[in-house]
Amino acid sequence: MRFYKYHALGNDYLVLDPSDYREWSRSAGGAPPAEQIRLICHRHYGVGSDGILWGPVPQATGTTSTAPTSGVRNGTAAPDRASGGAAHHSAPPPALRIFNPDGSEAEKSGNGLRIFARYLAEHGLVQGDRFSIHTAGGPAQVEVLERSAGRPWRMRIGMGRVTFDSPQIPVAGPSREVLGEAIAAGGRHFSFSAASVGNPHCVIPLPEISEELARQYGPVIETHPLFPQRINVQFMQVIDRANIRIEIWERGAGYTLASGTSSSAAAAVAHRLGLVDAQVTVHMPGGTLEAEVSPDWQLTLSGTVTKVAEGTIAPDLRAAPANA
Numbered sequence: 001m002r003f004y005k006y007h008a009l010g011n012d013y014l015v016l017d018p019s020d021y022r023e024w025s026r027s028a029g030g031a032p033p034a035e036q037i038r039l040i041c042h043r044h045y046g047v048g049s050d051g052i053l054w055g056p057v058p059q060a061t062g063t064t065s066t067a068p069t070s071g072v073r074n075g076t077a078a079p080d081r082a083s084g085g086a087a088h089h090s091a092p093p094p095a096l097r098i099f100n101p102d103g104s105e106a107e108k109s110g111n112g113l114r115i116f117a118r119y120l121a122e123h124g125l126v127q128g129d130r131f132s133i134h135t136a137g138g139p140a141q142v143e144v145l146e147r148s149a150g151r152p153w154r155m156r157i158g159m160g161r162v163t164f165d166s167p168q169i170p171v172a173g174p175s176r177e178v179l180g181e182a183i184a185a186g187g188r189h190f191s192f193s194a195a196s197v198g199n200p201h202c203v204i205p206l207p208e209i210s211e212e213l214a215r216q217y218g219p220v221i222e223t224h225p226l227f228p229q230r231i232n233v234q235f236m237q238v239i240d241r242a243n244i245r246i247e248i249w250e251r252g253a254g255y256t257l258a259s260g261t262s263s264s265a266a267a268a269v270a271h272r273l274g275l276v277d278a279q280v281t282v283h284m285p286g287g288t289l290e291a292e293v294s295p296d297w298q299l300t301l302s303g304t305v306t307k308v309a310e311g312t313i314a315p316d317l318r319a320a321p322a323n324a
Ligand SMILES: N[C@@H](CCC[C@H](N)C(=O)O)C(=O)O
Pocket: 011, 051, 070, 098, 100, 105, 106, 107, 108, 109, 110, 111, 112, 199, 200, 232, 250, 251, 252, 253, 256, 258, 259, 260, 261, 262
């Protein structure tokens, strides 16, 4: 029952390889039960993390939802133009399932993809510095930019194509691009735009942002009736045409120090609204990511991954209820 802990700008994940957890991988859902995910991710009762990266899994099960809450469906991000993906490999690319600390399953994670890519590369599970990873939110193309022993790695991920179309995000109401709409939450009115990069995002531009703002209004917006599958929320401050700041409330995880898909969605929305150019540095409490939006709305993200620890989950944790 080994685990590998990494962080990407303070957004921390545990990689659990299904080959170490045969009982769960052979179960009906083929993944850890939701109560085990909640316990393992718990900061006091468990190992502690912003989520679990479950893989590599066979590609077919990488797009199957057994999650109790988020209702994962096939993602909307288009295959990365540059990837060529599976076509370049004789074996299908490794697939990844992503679980939030509340036990729900997410379609995609930008930081999770960089972390899982490093795990695959340093365990000899992929060849070379360019490879694909499949998620329920679409394929991603990885490029290892810098690898050095005992230091954080740097990688670039082709995240796929962003969409602002309401049915694909999803956002309730008539079919439309969700740009600059009004939302009332927690007694306040905001203007928001919504996007999917494989998972759903609500971006709220404001002149000033703070952690308190994200913690106060994030949970109300995450579960707003406009968003039938809940939503990740970014409060965004545009600094200039090449820099934005975001504070994040993640669906199923709460306040986090960084998020890759949030960075992608915020950069794409800011670009779509004409507020920034195509290359954007996204500043978050945990650090910065470099985002790029291509003319056909393909997104690329570059940033670091740091290995934290590896170890073994004790049998006590397998048996204990979440409030033990
Ligand atoms: N931290 C992630 C996003 C993880 C998934 C998200 N909470 C969801 O439910 O969609 C990232 O780096 O993108």
